[in-house]
Amino acid sequence: MADLLSSIAGTIPLAPLSIKNELGLSSTEATFLLQEATAFAAAHGMLVQAPEARYAHLPYCLLPVKFPKKQFEKGVALSPLFGTLVERISQDPNWLHEQLASVLSEDPFTARLVQLSKKVLAEGRAQSASLGIFRSDYMLHDDPKDEQAAKILQVTLNVELNTISASFACMSSLASDMHHYLLSRFDQDIPSIATYYNTTGALADHLPSNNALKALPSALARGHKHYGKASAVVVFVVQPNESNSVDQRWLEYTLWTDYKIQVLRRTLNEMQHAVQDKSTRALIVDGKYEVAVAYYRSGYTPTDYPTEQEWVGRYNIETSLAIKCPNVTYHLAGTKKVQQVLANPSQLRRFMSESESKILEACFTGLYGLEKNSAQLQSIKAAVAANPNGYVLKPQREGGGNNYYGNDVVDKMKSMSPTELESYILMDRIVPQETPAVLVRNGQAISGATISELGMFCVSLFDNGKSIFNEHGGHLLRTKLSSTNEGGVAAGFAVVSSPFLV
Amino acid sequence: MADLLSSIAGTIPLAPLSIKNELGLSSTEATFLLQEATAFAAAHGMLVQAPEARYAHLPYCLLPVKFPKKQFEKGVALSPLFGTLVERISQDPNWLHEQLASVLSEDPFTARLVQLSKKVLAEGRAQSASLGIFRSDYMLHDDPKDEQAAKILQVTLNVELNTISASFACMSSLASDMHHYLLSRFDQDIPSIATYYNTTGALADHLPSNNALKALPSALARGHKHYGKASAVVVFVVQPNESNSVDQRWLEYTLWTDYKIQVLRRTLNEMQHAVQDKSTRALIVDGKYEVAVAYYRSGYTPTDYPTEQEWVGRYNIETSLAIKCPNVTYHLAGTKKVQQVLANPSQLRRFMSESESKILEACFTGLYGLEKNSAQLQSIKAAVAANPNGYVLKPQREGGGNNYYGNDVVDKMKSMSPTELESYILMDRIVPQETPAVLVRNGQAISGATISELGMFCVSLFDNGKSIFNEHGGHLLRTKLSSTNEGGVAAGFAVVSSPFLV
Structure with a gap:
């Protein structure tokens, strides 16, 4: 969610706009709510760091966005299935390495991770337990064929699952608190709010509880407890100069407050100096702190490894007794290539039962591999040529390259070499449901039609394939102007939001 | 405490200083603690508003400052005595008006308040209950004659009592939380902290609990309950463009969270439009909100009344059925002139018993009226000439003018007309105890010898002289460089701090 943060940097000048009447609020009402929301956000730590030791409120959606209750509940129910899926893949590392073999020449970062994973496997895993903090992202798809039945579909790829460094959980809980405050405090004072939602009764009752701020620490604490040494610490593996540190x-x-567990923050570079106990492989930091849990908030993109030293740090963690959140197989299970393979029903059923698979597949969008020896390649190209706006062309490589839309898809599929094309994936384009909303950043409002992306957190702990816990862990709704295509002028202006269930 | 805020505005450039080793911490340790403290402060809302929709952490003292436990406890015990004193004065308004008569010609603001008070009295008080949120301020006086027995003495005047708009209670609770976190989280990791305090055991146990953030809302809520109408609101009477609004x-x-009581924020100017119910004198805002409690966070300085309209607002509140926090007699009881009169033992005993008076007088500093017909005036002048550094000359007028120190006292007492001199008060100069400390603002540290001022909050509710509650309500420690005299280059750089009881 780097886009959410980039909007703070102020690189995109935003003229002071008067709040349009998108919500049916008067300008006075909207301005009042904006002031109340900003003050609440700041006082409660919904902040990001800004230059010169300043803080800015996290950009937010002024009021919660309507969202179908059934679709939200479906997302909640889906969460632990992803925990199960990732764990089962992790138990089958040879399959995992095999699936990734075809992308390694084009993707040296994934190649390095596979190499690390094989090394861990060869040495024998020091730690049998695996901690997961995942986030599965969905959009609400307006099916043109069935207007009555908007449904959630996974974004980007079929199994759009962030298995490492899934962020904004705490900020999302704070946004939920802020919206709960606004709706419960002002629903009587400002009747236009109820009019906007076209409902009666207590508006705040429509907001689902969002325990992300408690669920994630609870998961880390239970991982710490499972490790079994009260004096051990949790290490957050962070990026240098992290701008999202408040989250x-x-x-x-x-x-600290709820569990009296000490956290150390260390970069991958610093972790090169961590040592392992020779007999137990316990991970020791600064010569004295034993690490129960290593929680990655970095290490997911090639730029997190500018030198070999960061790989030494990753290696130290990965081969140790510390419980990793996630370990390298969990990390690899979240790669786009694996997600693409799992779009194949027979591959998904390698890990999941028929009934589990059907539940998962209900939120899959159509997805098409572009292997050069694929028998379907010509028919796929023809389908794209016939309906260019129905597809998105996406690079498989982690953290790399732009997506292509519309006629660019046709052009690129023509101009790319078969090998290059193989490193891309084609998928049906989601038609996201649009909602009018007011977005606020730096205390200023902008309004218009918006689209939202729902992230569902899942927290899990497995030991030797046995579930210790595996549960839904709160949600994150992000909202942006629907004109915000990648490459558009307002790119990057996404805000934290909340679902108003209807 | 405007000085604490002015330091945010950045008008006094502060060069990036390396942290000197004042506390015996290494530079690495001090920098680490600074980062941890700043992050905690920001996340927990210890903030002030900065330009361009930004927030800055409130300037703070890096570590709590040593303070004698007995003196702190004395301050706690003193708190409710001031609640009693103010209430008893308020029950004797004719005495109050009489004491203030001599300053009215020089002080039109106080004259206006007296006029208002008399009007309320003439009309008959609509509301018999009076709510108080007071703060009594002390410094730790290093008695040159008795080095073993530093003791707290009231600042500025003998009865230095803020009876209106006593602020920074919430920020002070947050500072206490921050220091509690630092000491409990890092006392083992950074042994230099224990060395600095020259103590062993759990350092955080030396921090007194500070319930100000709960005590003040609880007082307002109990006032609201005493008013007796669940649907009524609390109005915060605020300054336009208040920069301390997070507090x-x-x-x-x-x-809202603890009591589900609605707060409206209104300026004195806006309160001109409030109306009173003709039969009950209930105060009604916006034609629909009945006001149970009017809580002043403005109205204490002449600049809060730029036009007659603000006086209309004050009048609307003051003559209404709403419980005022404070009412105008409480407000007047906190004026410097009244505080000076109460320095006279016989006047103090008009309101307090002999034993109560003795407890209060133990924290009084020597104070000398300068009335032109005073028999002592010549001997006072001689004493000042003999020891100019032993005294401070202070204007009686509320919110007005500088204090004079040293030879300036001698000069001013010579050059002023007898009438002008009468508007000043002379008092013994406190020799405040100095402590090395590191102060942080805008994420930058400065260190040196500092002095601290302890504020003790008292919350009270009386009805017709009968106490409903009257209790200590938390504390505020402010610390500043001891070179920070008024008029000095670093004027205004005070920070929130905490006492470390020894």
């Missing part, structure tokens, strides 16, 4: 800080403070 | 917001949020 991470809330995890740290809750671990 | 006030915490009161508002706690009133």
Whole structure:
């Protein structure tokens, strides 16, 4: 969610706009709510760091966005299935390495992770338990064929699952608190709010509880307990100069306040100096702190490894007794290539039962591999040529390259070499449901038609394939102007939001 | 405490200083603690508003400052005595008006308040209950004659009592939380901290609990309950463009979260439009909200009344059925002139018993009226000439003018006309105890010898002289460089701090 943060940097100038009447609020009402929301956000730590030791409120959606209750509940129910899926893949590392073999030449970062995973496997895993903090992202798809039945579909790829460094959980809980405050405090004073939602009764009752701020620390604490040494610490593996540190800080403070567990923040570079106990492989930091849990908030993109030293740090963690959140097989199970393979019903059923698979597949969008020896390649190209706006062309490589839309898809599929094309994936384009909303950043409002992306957190702990816990862990709704296509002028202006269930 | 806020505005450039080793911490340790403290402060809302929709952490003292436990406890015990004193004065308004008669010609603001008070009295008080949120301020006086026995003495005047708009209660609770976190989280990791305090055991146990953030809303809520109408609101009477609003917001949020009481924020100017119910004198805002409690966070300085309209607002509140926090007699009881009169033992005993008076007088500093017909005037002048550094000359007028120190006292007492001199008060100069400390603002540290001022909050509710509650309500420690005399280059750089009881 780097886009949410980039909007703070102020690189995109935003003229002071008067709030349009998108919500049916008067300008006075909207301005009042904006002031109340901003004050609440700041006082409660919904902040990001800004230059010169300043803080800015996290950009937010002024009021919660309507969302179908059934679709939200479906997302809640889906969460633990992803925990199960990732764990089962992790138990089958040879399959995992095999699926990734075809992309390694084009993707040296994934190649390095596979190499690390094989090394861990060859040495024998020091730690049999695996901690997961995942986030599965969905959009609400307006099916043109069935207007009555908007449904959630996974974004980007079929199994759009963030298995490492899934962020904004704490900020999302704070956004939920802010919206709960606004709706419960002002629903009587400002009747236009109820009019906007076209409903009666207590508006705040439509907001689902969002325990992300408690669920994630609880998962880390239970991982710590499972490790079994009260004096051991949790290490947050962080990026240098992290700008989203307030989100991470809330995890740290809750671990201390609720569990008296100490958190150390270390970069991958610093972790090169960590050592392992020769007999137990316990991970020791600064010569004295034993690490129960290593929680990655970095390490997911090639730029997190500028030198070999960061790989030494990753290796130290990965081969140790510490419980990793996630370990390298969990990390690899979240790669786009694996997600693409799992779009194949027979592959998905390698890990999941028929009934589990059907539940998962209900939120899959159509997805098409572009292997050069694929028998379907010509018919796929023809389908794209006939309906260019129905597809998106996406690079498989982690953290790399742009997506292509519309006629660019046709052009690129023509101009790319078969090998290059193989490193891309084609998928049906989701038609996201649009909602009018007011977005606020730096205390200023902008309004218009918006689209939202629902992220569902799942927290899990497995030991030797046995579930210790595996449960839904709160949600994150992000909202952006629907004109915000990648490459558009307002790119990057996404805000934290909340679902108003209807 | 405007000085604490002015330091945010950045008008005094502060060069990036390396942290000197004042506390015996290494530079690495001090920098680490600074980062941890700043992050905690920001996440927990210890903030002030900065330009361009930004927030800055409130300037703070890096570590708590040593303070004698007995003196702190004395301050706690003193708190309710001031609640009693103010209430008893308020029950004797004719005495109050009489004491203030001599300053009215020089002080049109106080004259206006007296006029208002008399009007309320003439009309008959609509509301018999009086709510108080007071703060009594002390410094730790290093008695040159008795080095073993530093003791707290009231600042500025003998009875230095803020009876209106006593602020920074919530920020002070947050500072206490921050220091509690630092000491409990890092006392083992950074042994230099224990060395600095020259103590062993759990360092955080030396921090007194500070319930100000709960005590003030609780007082307002009990006032609201005493008013007796569940649907009524609390109005915060605020300054336009208040820069310390986060402090006030915490009161508002706690009133909502803990008591489901609605707060409206209105300026004195806006309160001109409030109306009173003709039969009950109930105060009605916006034609629909009945006001149970009017809580002043403005109205204490002449600049809060730029036009007659603000006086209309004050009048609307003052003559209404709403419980005022404070009412105008409480307000007047906190004026410097009244405080000076109470320095006279016989006047103090008009309101307090002999034993109560003795407890209060133990924290009084020597104070000398300068009335032109005073028999002592010549001997006072001689004493000042003999020891100019032993005295401070202070204007009686509320919110007005500088204090004079040293030879300036001698000069001013010579050059002023007898009438002008009468508007000043002379008092013994406190020799405040100095402590090395590191102060942080805008994420930057400065260190040196510091002095601290302890504020003790008292919350009270009386009805017709009968106490409903009257109790200590938390504390505020402010610390500043001891070179920070008024008029000095670093004027205004005070920070929130905490006492470390020894």
